[in-house]
Amino acid sequence: xxxxxxxxxxxxxxxxxxxxxxxxxxxxxxxxxxLAGGERKDHISLEQFRILSTYLTxxxxxxxxxxxxxxxxxIQEPWGKEHMQRLMHKLFPDYxxxxxxxxxxxxxxxxDDAERWFAGHILTTWMTGIYYHEIGxxxxxxxHALMFEALKDIRPVPGMSTEPFGFWQEPPRPTASNR
Amino acid sequence: xxxxDCDTLIxxxxxxxxxxxxxxxxHGDKVIxxxxxxxxxxxxxxxxxxxxxxxxxxxxxxxxxxxMEPDPEKPSSYYGPYVGQAFNPLFLKRVGGTTWHxxxxxxxxxxxxxxxxxxxxxxxxxxxxxDELEPFYVRAEHALGVAGDSEDDHGSPRSAPYxxxxxxxxxxxxxxxxxxxxxxxxxxxxxxxxxxxPYDGRPACRGNGTCTPLCPIGASxxxxxxxxxxxRLGARIITRAVAHRLVAAADGTIHEVHYxxxxxxDHVLRARRVVVACNTIESARLLLLSRDKRHPNGxxxxxxxxxxxxxxxxxxxxxxxxxxxxxxxxxxxxIATLRLGRDGPFRKHHAAAKLFISNDVNIHRHMSEIxxxxxxxxxxxxxxxxxxxxxxxxxxxxxxxxxxxNRIELDGQRLDPLGLPLPTIYFQSTKYTQDGxxxxxxxxxxMIGHMDGRIVRSVVSTSSHHPTGTTRMGTNPRNSVxxxxxxxxxxxxxxxxxGHVFPSMGTANPTLTIAALSLRLAEHLxxx
Numbered sequence: 147x148x149x150x151x152x153x154x155x156x157x158x159x160x161x162x163x164x165x166x167x168x169x170x171x172x173x174x175x176x177x178x179x180x181l182a183g184g185e186r187k188d189h190i191s192l193e194q195f196r197i198l199s200t201y202l203t204x205x206x207x208x209x210x211x212x213x214x215x216x217x218x219x220x221i222q223e224p225w226g227k228e229h230m231q232r233l234m235h236k237l238f239p240d241y242x243x244x245x246x247x248x249x250x251x252x253x254x255x256x257x258d259d260a261e262r263w264f265a266g267h268i269l270t271t272w273m274t275g276i277y278y279h280e281i282g283x284x285x286x287x288x289x290h291a292l293m294f295e296a297l298k299d300i301r302p303v304p305g306m307s308t309e310p311f312g313f314w315q316e317p318p319r320p321t322a323s324n325r
Numbered sequence: 326x327x328x329x330d331c332d333t334l335i336x337x338x339x340x341x342x343x344x345x346x347x348x349x350x351x352h353g354d355k356v357i358x359x360x361x362x363x364x365x366x367x368x369x370x371x372x373x374x375x376x377x378x379x380x381x382x383x384x385x386x387x388x389x390x391x392x393m394e395p396d397p398e399k400p401s402s403y404y405g406p407y408v409g410q411a412f413n414p415l416f417l418k419r420v421g422g423t424t425w426h427x428x429x430x431x432x433x434x435x436x437x438x439x440x441x442x443x444x445x446x447x448x449x450x451x452x453x454x455x456d457e458l459e460p461f462y463v464r465a466e467h468a469l470g471v472a473g474d475s476e477d478d479h480g481s482p483r484s485a486p487y488x489x490x491x492x493x494x495x496x497x498x499x500x501x502x503x504x505x506x507x508x509x510x511x512x513x514x515x516x517x518x519x520x521x522x523p524y525d526g527r528p529a530c531r532g533n534g535t536c537t538p539l540c541p542i543g544a545s546x547x548x549x550x551x552x553x554x555x556x557r558l559g560a561r562i563i564t565r566a567v568a569h570r571l572v573a574a575a576d577g578t579i580h581e582v583h584y585x586x587x588x589x590x591d592h593v594l595r596a597r598r599v600v601v602a603c604n605t606i607e608s609a610r611l612l613l614l615s616r617d618k619r620h621p622n623g624x625x626x627x628x629x630x631x632x633x634x635x636x637x638x639x640x641x642x643x644x645x646x647x648x649x650x651x652x653x654x655x656x657x658x659x660i661a662t663l664r665l666g667r668d669g670p671f672r673k674h675h676a677a678a679k680l681f682i683s684n685d686v687n688i689h690r691h692m693s694e695i696x697x698x699x700x701x702x703x704x705x706x707x708x709x710x711x712x713x714x715x716x717x718x719x720x721x722x723x724x725x726x727x728x729x730x731n732r733i734e735l736d737g738q739r740l741d742p743l744g745l746p747l748p749t750i751y752f753q754s755t756k757y758t759q760d761g762x763x764x765x766x767x768x769x770x771x772m773i774g775h776m777d778g779r780i781v782r783s784v785v786s787t788s789s790h791h792p793t794g795t796t797r798m799g800t801n802p803r804n805s806v807x808x809x810x811x812x813x814x815x816x817x818x819x820x821x822x823x824g825h826v827f828p829s830m831g832t833a834n835p836t837l838t839i840a841a842l843s844l845r846l847a848e849h850l851x852x853x
Contacts, residue, residue, distance in 0.1 A: 204703060262699060269702060273692050276378045283378035293692040296706040297713060301655045304688070305371065305535040311521065314495040314532050314656025314684075 190230045192217050194241070198234055201247055202269045209290040212275070216268070216286055219277050229264040236261055327580065327595060331355040331561075333850065334582055334596035336568045336611065339422020340836055341822045341843040342602035343551035344468055348847035350558035357594060358552070359566040359584055361392045361607075362418035365425060365549065371541040380689070382415055382426050385539040391587035392567055393741045394418045405736050405749045412752035414637055414792040416604045420564060421549030423604060423790070424836065426538040428659045429519045429545040431471050431837040432679070433462050433481035435668050438831030445672040447757065448726045448829040452800045452809040458841050459484055461848075465840035466516070469546040470524040473516030480668060489521045492530065495684050497653035497717060498661040504776045511664040512682065518546035518836070519657060525550070532656035534685070545657075566592070569745050571599065571615040571624045571819070579624070579819045585743045598818040598850065601796075602843070605635070605825040606733055609795035610748050613735050625796070625813040625821070630806055632734060634727035634797050635750070636830045638789035639676075639758050642683060642720035643769050645778040650714045654686030663772075666721065666765060667832050676724040676761025679832035680769070683718035691716070716781070719772065721765045722789045724832050725758050733795060754787055791835050793824035810849045811842065822846050 195217045200206055220226040236257065237247045257265060271277050275291025277284050288294075294303045299321045302309055333349050335342045338360040350356045370385035377384035381397040395403040400413035416423040436455035441448035463485045466473075475486035491514045494502065502512035519536070520529045530544040540547070556562060565587050572581035579599045584592050601608050609632040615624040623631055663680035671677075691712045695701045701708055731753065735746040754762075766783060773780055799805025802814035807826050813819040822843050824835045 202702070204706065257699075265702075266696065266699070269705070270696055273696060273705060274689060278378070285376045285378055288375040292706060293688050293709060296709060297688065300652060300710070300714065301534070302532065305374065305533045305539070305541045307531040307533045309531055311529040311531060312493050312656075314660075315493045315499070317496045317650070317652050318655065 190221075190227050190234065194234050195220075195230060197238065197241070197245060198230065199268060199272060201237060202265055203272050203292060205272075205292060205295075208272070209287065209295075212272070212287045212290045216271050216277070219271075219286065220268075229260070233261055233264055233268075329597055330594045331357040332597045333357075333600060334359065334594055334598070335600045335602055336582070337361075337422065337601065337603035337607070337823070338420045338548065338552050338562060339602065339604065339823070340424050340469075340548040340551075341839050342600070343421065343548035343555065344465075344840055344843045345600060345602060345822065345847050345850075346555035346560045346562075347551045347558065348844065349850060350555045350560040352847075352851050354850075356555065356560040357596070358555070358560060358562045359568050359582070359594075360418075360420050360562060360564045361567045361603075362389055362394075362420065363387075363564050364420045367539075367541065367543055370425075370539055374535070374539055374541075380538075382538045383417075386417060386419065386425070389418070389565075391565060391742055392418055393747065403747060405739055405747060408749070408751045409731075409753040410787050412637070412750050412787045414606065414788040414790045416606065416790070416792070418607070419549075420552050420562065421547045424547040425549075427545075427836060428536050428834075429517045429540075429657075430515045430659055430681075430834045431466070431469065431473075431518045432479055432516055432662075432833040434458075434831050434833050434838055435480045436482070437668050437672075438829065438833070441672070441829050441831075445670070447673065449797075449799075451828050452798055452805075455481070458838070458845065461841035461845040462837065464844045465837055468551065468844070469518040469837070469840060470520055470527065471516050471518050471837070472521040474514065477513060479513075479516070479662075479664075487516060489524055492517050492519055492521050492657060492660055494661050495653065495656045497651040497655075497684065498682050500649070500651055501682055501717060501719075501776070502661070505663065505772060508772070508775055510772065512661050513664060514660055515662045515681070516837075517657070517660070520544045530657060534654060534656065534658060536658045537685075567743055567745070568603075568611055569614050569743070571601075571611070572617070573620060573624060573816055575619075577816050579816050585745075587743075589743060598820065598853075600820040600822060600846070602822050605792035605795050605823060606748055608821060608823055608825045609733050610735065612796065613733075614745060620815075625806055625815050625819060627815050628803055628806060630729065630797065630804065632795050633729040633732040634794035634828075635731040635733060635752065635792065636725040636727055636794040636827070637787065638679075638722035638791045638830070638832065639725060639754055639762055639785065639787050640720060640722050640789040641762065641766055641769075641783055641785045642718055643766070643773065643783040644716060644718050644781040645773045645776075646712070646715045646781060647717060647776060647778045648715070651717050652714055653684055653717050654688070654713060656684060658683070658685040660684055663719070666768075671764075672724075674760065675764055676726075676758045677832050678721040678723045678761060678765040679834075680719065680721045680765065683720055685718070686713055686716060688713060717778070719769050721769065722791070722832060722834075723758055723761045723765060725830060726755055727794055727797065727829055728753075728755055731794075752787065789834075791824070791830070793827040793830045793835055796821045796825040797828045798826040799828060811846045820846060820850070 374385040472489035473487035570583040613623040661682040666678040796806040
């Protein structure tokens with residue numbers, strides 16, 4: 147899996163490609179994870195995926211269309227349901243009784259390689275809007291990618307400006323919560 | 326008498342070919358334009374860009390299986406293995422050419438750029454001077470819709486105002502300008518072929534920030550605009566037509582142009598005169614492909630210089646972070662230039678540079694760097710905002726002198742999908758450029774230090790995607806390919822126009838000068 151390159155000239159693009167190749171080379175080389183301690187038979191729902199996504203991204207107002215599309219992409223993977231169940235169980239072992247997460251993401255050892263890969267996969271898809279896959283990367287959403295959403299009070303989504311000519315002369319007025 | 330298909334056959338529909346076709350069609354000439362690629366529909370290209378996972382310079386443009394152009398991710402598939410340094414100028418073979426993915430920056434050459442040898446004892450002089458091209462610069466600025474400050478000539482004297490008021494500096498440019506003003510460095514907007522108000526049927530810029538690879542609304546000029554105008558005046562555009570051979574008669578006139586269609590069928594056109602207006606690489610390639618018994622080194626190549634003296638601007642971009650918010654990345658990707666480096670006695674010793682503030686903040690790159698570290702995941706978006714808000718870029722495009730060893734040749738092994746030999750590049754940056762690079766990189770580092778900035782990285786490339794040279798202009802047929810009117814020394818009805826006729830390249834982005842040369846050629850042909 148590789149990530150997109152920069153949209154401007156060569157040096158930046160090449161350097162970025164290198165960095166991304168390193169990032170994603172690591173991911174693709176990981177063995178397909180297997181479940182320790184036997185497979186959980188639990189149903190994995192869109193709602194559970196929303197909880198998982200909210201936790202991973204730190205965003206409570208996730209675009210419903212993107213949520214549905216990422217979930218659909220994952221559930222179609224031969225390993226998708228199993229991975230979602232496993233990560234859900236690891237992060238929210240008391241669900242549905244409690245939705246309080248048990249495992250802070252910040253502590254790397256709290257997730258094993260497979261779980262870390264899968265959490266990164268979900269997070270990367272939400273952040274970039276691109277579903278990276280060894281047999282073909284594809285865009286799930288362009289404008290709802292969180293990397294663009296998070297900056298909407300600062301700048302338009304690239305290529306989708308509805309601002310008037312010259313808006314760039316003045317500094318943006320970030321929303322209170324984002325200052 | 327041989328039946329002719331048209332008065333003027335133009336090969337290539339980029340800015341040079343499009344403007345020429347429009348001028349000659351308006352004059353009443355019967356014009357045919359051959360274009361290897363296809364038409365681009367802006368809304369389709371825009372959507373393709375958004376859907377692409379790899380949003381590079383080529384992302385909006387469909388692959389054309391019958392021809393090849395450099396792939397940003399794998400340029401060696403077109404250029405082959407490098408001899409010397411890696412050199413990857415990108416260009417597009419489409420109706421409108423590479424103006425689909427340019428920044429739209431349109432400075433003129435300086436008067437000294439036309440007389441580098443006379444002024445500084447390096448490089449070569451052009452056979453024409455600034456004064457001779459100046460009226461055509463004016464016309465080119467009106468054709469492309471250049472926005473600029475008419476009171477500020479950037480060192481290139483003007484006989485007329487710009488057609489459009491300047492693009493205002495971004496907030497980030499203004500903050501940097503205020504800081505650099507303290508050390509005597511002035512910052513101002515570049516002239517740019519980007520609408521600062523509706524002009525010629527195109528809207529004003531809305532600051533989409535994707536000038537490269539595509540302006541989604543056409544506020545930035547692209548040459549398909551003049552192709553359509555030419556068609557309305559009767560010019561005929563043949564797309565998917567890969568010109569691969571010019572045939573010269575015994576008297577030297579080019580009497581046939583052969584092109585190949587995607588189905589590999591060959592076709593022949595005859596014209597009173599032929600103009601090769603492809604990009605720098607492909608123009609030389611076509612002339613070299615046209616070798617025959619009488620012209621074993623290719624057409625127009627009695628000098629042996631076709632393909633040689635390949636140049637480009639070496640570029641560096643230094644990324645830095647400032648303690649204060651800059652909010653770069655809002656508006657056009659490139660607006661501001663630093664007013665130093667383009668000329669001076671130092672050019673006797675090292676290369677000049679055109680310094681710029683990049684307003685292109687790559688959000689995806691920042692995001693990727695953050696996602697690379699699990700410890701950053703919980704605060705990924707906060708970190709992204711912080712980086713985007715505080716990051717700036719200053720870079721420079723650095724002059725390259727002509728060197729006959731820097732060249733393209735035809736590859737004996739690698740063929741394109743139509744069975745035509747691909748080019749191979751031989752390129753080595755000169756000491757003159759390398760010395761300039763060191764000087765200007767240090768100067769930028771000093772500026773960033775003055776602003777209390779922290780340098781994150783500084784990257785260098787041998788190409789700004791401004792390839793020039795390869796069929797250079799001159800008065801002497803022994804050391805040039807075309808004369809001062811862009812006519813091939815060897816063939817009375819063959820003209821070459823584009824960056825490939827530049828004898829030297831200065832520091833200006835080449836497109837406006839290409840446009841001016843094309844309009845000047847149009848006047849010459851109208852008289853003939």
